[in-house]
Amino acid sequence: MRVLVVDDEPLARARMADLLDRLGHEVAGEAADGTQALEAVRKLHPDTVLLDIRMPGMDGLTVARELAAQPRPPAVIFCTAYDDLALQAFRVSAVDYLVKPVRQSDLEAALNKARRLTQAQLAALAEAESPPGKVLVCNDVAGTVRLDVAGIYYLMADQKYVNVVHEAGTCLTDQSLKDIEAAIGEPLLRIHRNTLVNRHHVLALQRDADGHYVTLRGHPERLRVSRRLYAQVRQVLRGTEGG
Structure with a gap:
């Protein structure tokens, strides 16, 4: 899968990129804040977005809401240091919610969920x-x-x-x-x-x-x-x- 990595910390982005490479996924691009993330999704059309929540300016939850409103949104997996925002994350249609430091096995499982949750399934759910x-x-x-x-x-x-x-x-x-x-x-x-x-x-x-x-x-x-x-x-x- 083509994955966009969004985090305001360069070291965190680098670690995620390394994990993705180990798992055989392509890093479609990187973004350091919410505004950059939305622009990158528009230009790069990734399959999945690994999204931090607490970032300067537009936070990850707001980004996810914006993405969910798109006709064909990418899957969103939150990767955050905060463990108390899971319900808010699922409310904006997140595929999974991972707490940093993210383990490779957890990331692999989340990406497998994203792969299974096709756009057709999401559309069927929304229209049911x-x-x-x-x-x-x-x-x-x-x-x-x-x-x-x-x-x-x-x-x-x-x-x-x-x-x-x-x-x-x-x-x-x-x-x-x-x-x-x-x-x-x-x-x-x-x-x-x-x-x-x-x-x-x-x-x-x-x-x-x-x-x-x-x-x-x-x-x-x-x-x-x-x-x-x-x-x-x-x-x-x-x-x-x-x-």
């Missing part, structure tokens, strides 16, 4: 109609997605974000579990202070030495049920309790 039934909006490597709640296995709060595990993979949302629970309601069931489960996917309510947990149809995860919520969960799942 909203699925029927209740919908949850979240963000994954393809950008903003609208999930049919029926396809969600569970949601688990993790510091600033909520991880949404669904039939096609995972995504993130910055909505709180409380807000999601209030907005969607059935079939989401609170089983722990940090977990909502789709009760239609629950296979059984079981117990081990550490307490109670639920198992899911079609997913290997065991989800812990808090003592405080156990009676309520058991009542709702009384037809599916397995032990």
Whole structure:
């Protein structure tokens, strides 16, 4: 692939160029700030952009928004020293989010994602109609997605974000579990202070030495049920309790 490297630090650009060379990719060009990056994309038409976030003037998130508005945008992989901007990155359709110092194996995996995510796939995603039934909006490597709640296995709060595990993979949302629970309601069931489960996917309510947990149809995860919520969960799942 032809890759544009965007970073305000020359040493960082040189290191990325070296990694790309080792992985067999072509460095289409380099840019030291957001304005240069947009101009380079216009002239060079790279397949992928490795993009720093914190740069003088126009930052990487703004660059990514500008690129996403183009008819045939390149794939964007953020490479940054900051680990707290992942959700914002996925909101602007980033393929991946790598934290410096970037390891060669992580860069290779991200570039493979970029290769798989063709322009046809992006166009199909953007044009897809909203699925029927209740919908949850979240963000994954393809950008903003609208999930049919029926396809969600569970949601688990993790510091600033909520991880949404669904039939096609995972995504993130910055909505709180409380807000999601209030907005969607059935079939989401609170089983722990940090977990909502789709009760239609629950296979059984079981117990081990550490307490109670639920198992899911079609997913290997065991989800812990808090003592405080156990009676309520058991009542709702009384037809599916397995032990």
